[in-house]
Amino acid sequence: MPITDEIKKTLGDPTPLYALAGAGDLAYEKLREVPGRVEALAADRKGAQEKATARLQEAQSLLTGAQAKVTETVTTLPTDLKALQERAQGFALQQVARAVELAVKAKETYDELAERGKVVVDKARPGTPDEAERPEPAAELVEAEPVAEVVEVSEVDAEPAPKKSARARKGAADAAE
Template sequence: MTEQTKTRIPTPLYAAAGAGDLAYQQLRKLPAVLTQLSDRAVASLRTANEQATELQHKAVNTDFDALRTNATTAATAFAQVAQERAVAAYTALVARGEKVVGTGIVESAEVVNADIEATEQPKAVEAAAAPAEAAKPRRRPKATPAPKSAE
């Protein structure tokens, strides 16, 4: 995983920003890729039909138990590699997101968090003092008579 930065913005936010930027860059390449794929699809369809016919003939003499064992072993190895790649991809997305978001947003977030902390602390003190005051009934001070003037 990536090292935690000193920011208060969670790494999934950076990962989302990095993924969005990566998706945008890949979408810009899409028209050229579609043209290339459509050309290859026509040729691949012919080849696939020929190979399917050959495979039908081979399937008659296949040991499916051995294939099942091999597939299970391969799937386990693949899952391990996929997990490692997923962690590496997430780490790369976090790093990319940190670059996309930039340090200006981090500084702003720190200021906002400091303001929130500063304004919430007095409320906590008031809330703690309120039950103590409610327990004691308040008495009005006695009115003192005004001094009489000597006339």
């Protein structure tokens, strides 16, 4: 039974819906800024080209520096296996701490998106007043006495309808399909 309770809890929790709505609202907000940025970049095409050229030259100089550093590190690689194991273990612990930090940040972002989505969903729902604005329940219904109605039935002379030909029945069957 714990699995069914967990499923009911999951299906009853609107937080993922709110987070999705919040993410959509955030994406919409950011996409509205794109045309302005594109126009600004198009206007400053020469400046952007110069910046790109400068960044490319900077990246090339960093690459040559990194290649030299790697070559130096490989040549002076410590031969002590124990020191390498300790460094690897320290690095692994750093990565675990980083993963925990990122998980906390992801949870915070999820909660922020859920709050934002709740606001969006509440705005989008027509006719859902806030708790303070909800009307009082109507008075209880009083049971009324049953009303008996007499209806007179008059005789009707009804002749049976003429039978349909086979062609008419086939046409009606084709139209029904």
